[in-house]
Amino acid sequence: MRLRRLQLGLWVAAIAAMIIFAGTKWATQGEGVAETGPAFTPVFTLADEEGRIRTSAEFRGKFLLVFFGFTNCPDVCPTTLSDVAQVMDDLGADAEKVQPLFVSIDPERDRRLGLAAYTAAFHPAILGLAGTEAETQAAANSFKIFYGRENDAAAPDGYSMAHSPGLFLIGPDGEWLRQFTYGTPAADILSDLQSRF
Amino acid sequence: MKHFLLAAALILSAPAVMACETVTIGDLTIEHAWSKATIGAGRPGVFYVEITNAGSVDDALIGIATPAAGMPMLHETVVQDGIASMPHAMSIPVPAGQNVQLSPGGYHGMLMGLTTALKEGDSFPVTLSFEKAGEVTVNVDVLSLRAEGPDCADAGQ
Numbered sequence: 001m002r003l004r005r006l007q008l009g010l011w012v013a014a015i016a017a018m019i020i021f022a023g024t025k026w027a028t029q030g031e032g033v034a035e036t037g038p039a040f041t042p043v044f045t046l047a048d049e050e051g052r053i054r055t056s057a058e059f060r061g062k063f064l065l066v067f068f069g070f071t072n073c074p075d076v077c078p079t080t081l082s083d084v085a086q087v088m089d090d091l092g093a094d095a096e097k098v099q100p101l102f103v104s105i106d107p108e109r110d111r112r113l114g115l116a117a118y119t120a121a122f123h124p125a126i127l128g129l130a131g132t133e134a135e136t137q138a139a140a141n142s143f144k145i146f147y148g149r150e151n152d153a154a155a156p157d158g159y160s161m162a163h164s165p166g167l168f169l170i171g172p173d174g175e176w177l178r179q180f181t182y183g184t185p186a187a188d189i190l191s192d193l194q195s196r197f
Numbered sequence: 198m199k200h201f202l203l204a205a206a207l208i209l210s211a212p213a214v215m216a217c218e219t220v221t222i223g224d225l226t227i228e229h230a231w232s233k234a235t236i237g238a239g240r241p242g243v244f245y246v247e248i249t250n251a252g253s254v255d256d257a258l259i260g261i262a263t264p265a266a267g268m269p270m271l272h273e274t275v276v277q278d279g280i281a282s283m284p285h286a287m288s289i290p291v292p293a294g295q296n297v298q299l300s301p302g303g304y305h306g307m308l309m310g311l312t313t314a315l316k317e318g319d320s321f322p323v324t325l326s327f328e329k330a331g332e333v334t335v336n337v338d339v340l341s342l343r344a345e346g347p348d349c350a351d352a353g354q
Contacts, residue, residue, distance in 0.1 A: 072241060074242065074307050074308075075274045075283065075307075076274055076281050076283075076302065078342060079302060079345070082342065082345065085343055113239050114236075117236050121234075146280055150282060154268075154270060154285050156309050156310075162280050162282035162283075163281055164279055164280055164281070166279070182276055182302065
């Protein structure tokens with residue numbers, strides 16, 4: 001009888017452990033790839049192409065499409081910025097409700113290479129921001145995204161940047177709404193935005 | 198007048214000449230080579246192409262060379278755990294009977310040290326080196342910065 005009670009207790013413990021394990025696994029799986037999550041309000045203070053300090057607070061009232069990238073990136077960044085440009089074109093009159101931001105994760109080099117010419121080449125609506133290292137790291141932390149420098153002797157200047165390639169949507173009240181994972185077609189981003197106006 | 202006509206003929210024929218060249222070497226067919234316009238020459242250009250291996254022997258693309266860039270290399274965009282990075286690809290497998298695409302978000306040629314900015318409508322040659330088939334040169338069309346795929350009537354994308 002005692003043994004049976006112990007057996008039962010072990011079974012209960014085992015099942016509980018399985019549930020907890022599955023629960024945490026499910027929760028961590030969502031990290032990084034989650035398209036929606038608990039509400040938070042990312043903030044940033046970064047200099048724009050002309051050196052003026054811009055903050056997240058000044059964009060309240062608009063949807064923000066935020067991409068963290070670097071201008072020396074030949075594949076991922078142009079592809080995403082092209083999608084953003086297409087979305088801005090297709091929004092028509094609603095374009096004024098959306099502010100696309102390109103946040104440089106390689107600010108020193110990007111300022112040297114010219115940020116304004118880069119963003120304008122994709123779409124004049126895209127605003128390029130390049131802060132200090134500390135400001136950039138703070139912005140990335142606030143958006144809960146990762147970037148890092150990878151030394152690579154074969155890359156221009158001896159390094160390349162690894163980064164979260166998602167496109168982040170921030171609501172008019174500053175709240176993080178979702179991310180569009182890398183490769184989301186412009187048409188899908190467009191229809192998501194249009195459903196929110 | 199003669200010169201004018203010659204010039205006009207050259208200009209008119211130019212787009213047809215550069216558009217979507219297909220070259221073959223051995224069992225390999227190389228087509229849909231394209232690139233994107235760059236903003237100045239200070240940033241790297243990109244090179245995309247499609248390779249079909251109709252033979253029964255595996256091959257691999259092991260390098261690219263072009264007069265358009267001082268340091269062209271093969272790279273692969275890898276998105277792992279939500280982080281994109283761009284490791285150098287030592288070689289890109291071209292297995293027997295298969296079609297391999299260098300395309301946005303995957304394998305691509307990174308053209309560092311551009312000799313001049315790439316402008317939409319330009320074209321430039323790229324020599325591809327294959328482990329077994331050897332070298333072959335293809336003309337690459339420079340498309341708009343916002344192009345998403347090759348601008349060919351028969352392109353499957």
